[in-house]
Amino acid sequence: MGQIKRVLSFSKRMMRCLGKEGWHVFCYKLNHRLHKKNEYDMWMLQNEQQYKEPEQELEYKPLISVVVPVYNVEPQMLTACIQSVQNQTYDNWELCLVDDCSTDARVRETLRQFEGVERIKIKYRSENGHISRTTNDGIAMAEGEFVALLDCDDLYAENALYEIAKKLNEDHTLDFIYSDEDKLSEDGTKRRNPFFKPDWSPDTFMSLMYTCHLAVYRKSLLDEMGGLRVGLEGSQDYDLVLRVMEKTNRIGHVPKILYHWREREESTANDISAKPYIIETTKKAKLEALERRGVKGHLEYIKDIVMFRVVYEVVGNPRVSIIIPSKDNYDILKQCLTSIRKETKYQNYEIIVVDNGSAEETHAKYTQMCKELECKYHYAPMEFNFSKMCNIGAHLADGQFLLFLNDDIRVEGAEWLERMLGHAQQPHTGAVGCKLIYPNTNLIQHVGVVSFMVGPGHAFQRINDDLNCYWGRNKLEYNYSAVTGACLMIDRNKYDQVGGFSEQLPVAYNDIDLCFNLVEAGYYNVVRTDVRLYHYESVSRGYDAVSPEKAARQQREMKKLYDRHPEFKGYDPCYNPNLIGNSDNFSLRLLKVKEIETPEETQQVLVEKGSLQYKVEEFTDEAVVKISGWALNRKTLRAGTLNIVLTGQDKQQYIVKSERLYRPDVRDAFGKRRLAFAGFEAAFIKQNLPKQHYEVSLVLDGDARMVGSIVVA
Structure with a gap:
């Protein structure tokens, strides 16, 4: 069904x-x-x-004890599991196998084949104690400085333990390390469904057990905590990490597939409903974590994805100052203000409208409206500077918490403010965002910002919110490096700590800069996906793609952003380097490498005709050169086939045909359906060219633009 x-x-x-x-x-x-x-x-x-690069000699080679609880597993699966440890390229390991009194005689027969084998320890329990007790027996047997967990039907990648040790060489202080993983078919012949995870993200972890496999713990920490807790079977690993994060923040992530989780019919790798009791033990683990931490909150069950959301309840009655920059936008602002007054259940808030110079008639209407709706109204004509307007609002605010809100937001849902506030009260929280939806649709406008290789971009933009986007990122609360300033809540003290909005970024990326500052200060930004508001984007601001001037300004401000935060350029701790670097849909990073064509005759000199409008969003000059962006004929408003032309110092030219990409943002910006495929991507192997310097040009409909150069050495 x-x-x-x-x-x-x-x-x-x-x-x-x-x-x-x-x-x-x-x-x-x-x-x-x-x-x-x-x-x-x-x-x-x-x-x-390239993933399995030649292994370098490690200075620090800790003993890693691999603990495997065993129970009624098919002999060939158990043998494959054990052999995956024996085949490790890292050599300082031991294997601790504990049979939980299996009723299948073939299990003991299989284990006996490994008795007396070097570095393998085997224990046979006399009674069935289930997975927590069995794993704890394995931990007690372990002599290693670190303990790695492995299920008896799963497999390690051959470089799994080497990558863990390599990570420990980068940082000896790590107490817990996890990796990416994929699923393995029951017969072991097919891998699928990879899970490329973010670096440590505490709110993401409170939403779901994402660290999962491979998991490696400092043994002294496991001993201190008493290992796995009995009574949480089914969610014992989730409960363990919930307790680990209360003891340490020295948590590392290896963004490589190091674990293959077998999809047996009765396994949760195939379907969590295979073990319904896990739902209840997950609930118990979360509730007990909240209780241990002294945090006021409750859980909401999300049936569609079989997960529990944590809702943090407001402590006390703190005042929230809602700060709305606006100018000459009366009807839209009125919709925003009236929706706040109509919908909001939490009552201890104030509204501050900051106007940077509306026309006289609008100024009068703003004054009257703010009086009727009991809002503070600050009017000060000045050149548009969003950051300065927000900072002025913060200076006028009385609240302990600040909510920056665009005037083109329409509020929906009585609990929107208190849900954001409850999360903003958590000590580890930086900025709190929400899910924004395009009006009269169910399409996502914002559910977090990713720092892609091409710059900051909204995750899952224009994707239907009914879909389950990459492990529930539009359904659950996830940490992101940044959230949009269109709806951003922050503790006043944390806002002051990082210096508020940078007025050096007057139009674009000021919200991203604020969020990056919070991350650098040790906080975690988060999106509350249960707060779902409508964003009338482009009513008060046009698309940057339409205007070359706006595009140029955007590039200047992006450079300022990454000059201030160079570590975020092409990197995002809440994303994963194995996912695509210039798209919002979290798809795999794949390159469609094209052949380099040599024309029969040397081409004519490339000519600029003034009809090409374009934006190069990525230009990667590595072994594989990649160029991507969008391009169109501004006179005909059509997106034809774009070629990359490489002109060498010897005047010989080479052509690489581009792949046309779906770009609904460009289509919508220009209002032309035929521009849906104005995007392009070209990739080619640099060493297939003769060694010399090349100028790189885009050519569309006979119009050319030089966009950079490469050197083949």
Whole structure:
């Protein structure tokens, strides 16, 4: 029945796509859906060789004890599991196998084959004690400085323990390390469904057990905590990490697939409903964590994804100052203010409208409206500077918490303010954002910001909120490096600590800068996806893609942003380097490498005709050169086939054909359906060119622009 519902839902979405976006987009999305299952195979071919780079001699080589609780597992699966440890490229390990009094005689027969084998210890329990007691027996046997956990039917990648040791060489103080993982078919022949995880993200972890496998712990910490708790079977590892995070923040992440989780019919790797009791033990682990920490909160069950959301309850009655910058936008501002007054259940708040110079008539209307709706109104004509307007509002505010809100937001839901406030009260929290939806749709405008290789971008923008976006990122509370200033709440003390909004960034990226400052100060920014507001984006601001002047200003401010925060350029701790670096849909980083073509005759001199409008968003000059962005003919407003032309010092030219990419943002910015594929991407192997210096140009409809250069040495 569930399969039929999914098929019907998919069919409805595709038919809506056909009606709204046309035949070409329909075919593109259908083709993408049909071939998506093969993407991971392509990723493995492209990445896993460089993934398993030649191993370097490590200065620090701690003994790692691999603990495997064993119970009624198929002999070939158990043998494969043990051999995956024996085949490790890292040599300072021991294997502690504990049989939990299996009733299947084949288990003991299999284990006996490994009795007396060097570095392998085996214990046979005399009674069944379930997984927590059995794992604790293995931990007690362990002599290593670190303990790595492994299920008896799963596999380690051959470089798993080396990568853990390598991470420890980078930082000897780490107490807990986890890796990325994928799923393994029951027969062990097929890998699928990779989970590329963020670096340590405490709010993400309170939403779901994302660290999972591979998990490696400092043994002294496990001994101090008494190992796994009995009574939490099914969620024993989740409970363990919940307790670990209360003892240490020395947590590391290896962004590589080091663990293959076997999908047996009765395994939660295949479906959590295979073990319904896990739902209850997960609930218990979360509630007890809140109680241990003295945190006031409750859980909400999200049936569709079988997860529990943590809702932090407001402590006391702190005042919230809602600060709204606005100018000459009366109808939109009125909608915003009236929705706040109508919807908001939490009452201890004030509204401050900061106007940087509305026309006289609008100024008068703002004055009257703010009087009627009991808002503070600050009027001071000046050049637009969003940061300065926010800082002025903060200076006028009486609240212990500040909520910066765009005037084109319409509030919905009685508890929106208190849910954000409860989370903002947590000591570890930096900025709290929410989920923003485009009006009259169910399409996501904002559910967090990622620092992509091409710059900051909104996650899952223009994706239907009914979908489950990459492990529930639009359904659960996740940490992000940044949230949008369109709706951002922060503790006043933390705002002051990081210096508020930078007035050196007057238009773009000021909110990202604030959030990066918070991360650098040790806080975690988070999106409350249960707060769902409507954002009338582009009503008060146009698309930057339309205007070359706006695009140039955006690039200048982006440079300022990364000059201030160089560690975030091309890196985001809440993302993963194995995911695509210039897109919002968290797809795998795949390169479609093109052949370099040599024309029969040397091409004519490239000419600028003034019809090409473009933006290069990524230009990676490495072994594989990658260039991507968008381009169109500004005179015909069409996106034709764009070529990359490489002109050598010897005047010989080479051509690389680009791949056309779906860019709904460019289409919407120009209001032309035919620009849906104005995006482009070209990738080629640099060493296939003769050694010399090359100028790199974009050519569309005979119009050329030089965009950079490369050197083949």
